[in-house]
Amino acid sequence: EGNHAEITLDVTGPCDVLASSFEVPGTVELVNPDFHIATIVDKVNLKMTLTVRTGRGYEPADLRDDEDRVVGALKVDASYSPVRRVSYTVDNARFEKRTDLDKLVIELETDGTLDPKLAIEHSATILQQQLSAFVDLDAIAEQEAKKDQNDFDPILLRSIEELELTVRSTNCLKAESIFLIGDLIHRSEFDLLKTPNLGKKSLNEIKDVLASKDLSLGMNVENWPPVG
Structure with missing residues (x-):
């Protein structure tokens, strides 16, 4: 019941006494039935009743208070750790x-x-x-994750106006909610060609300007757009 149970042993030698020699209730599981307990070399009877408990860590016998302990019972140290x-x-x-x-x-x-x-x-x-x-480790992990999420190349956070494109190209991009260089490189050539009033000439202009900054269309920037 609860956190303890009784198992019994009643064998007569000569024989090897194994963990499986014990009679156990249904609430107890023998993890290693082949564990060797003792060897009886003569024709003698070995009989005992053991109380097994659940617990944690190591518990010396002299620290355990068994008020209902039977007279003659032997207390032993308990090691609960697996x-x-x-x-x-x-x-x-x-x-x-x-x-x-x-x-x-x-x-x-x-x-x-x-x-x-x-x-x-x-x-x-x-x-x-x-x-x-x-220290609050969860808060630190959250701050690091947020920092990583917003740790972009500074050039990606600059306005597309710094690319010094023609007014026509710049206005076309803004009409498509492309305000930052990071927004622009995320778009593919196919996406931009679908932009109203932005033709092949403007597309080539954009590609050349990006190339001068070691950038290109269709780039994958993780965690873009930035949060906050």
Whole structure:
């Protein structure tokens, strides 16, 4: 019931006592039925009742208060953690021509009740929650995302008037809500040719001016248009 259950053992040797030798209620799952408990070499009877509980971390027996403990019962330390062993190393790493990078290698072994990948993910979540007492990591991530979203080449944020196109070409572009150079390079030649009063001559003028600035029509600028 609740967070604990009783499992029983009643075997007679000689035999190997395994986890599967225990009788368990339906609320208990044996993760490793082949786990070796003991070896009985003589024809003797081994009988015991164990109380298993759910918990977290490590709990010394002397810190656990069992008011309803049966006389003669033996209390043992409890280890609830599914992680058996964890270690890490920091190795040198290389990416393209950079050789001054580090690589974190984590080795983690569990008892099989928890996938190691999930254990690392859960640990990272706990670490983030603990650090939130000092800094709001979510707010920082949001600010960085907003910064990246608006981190455009300054030339893209300039008015198309700075391209010094003819008045006719400039007015045609503004009529199509093209006010910034970034707006212009996002359009294709086909899009511009559909603009009223903007012919092939004006298109070539626009292409030549953009080319002089290492730009062209039909360019893909991520996160364009800018927000705010």
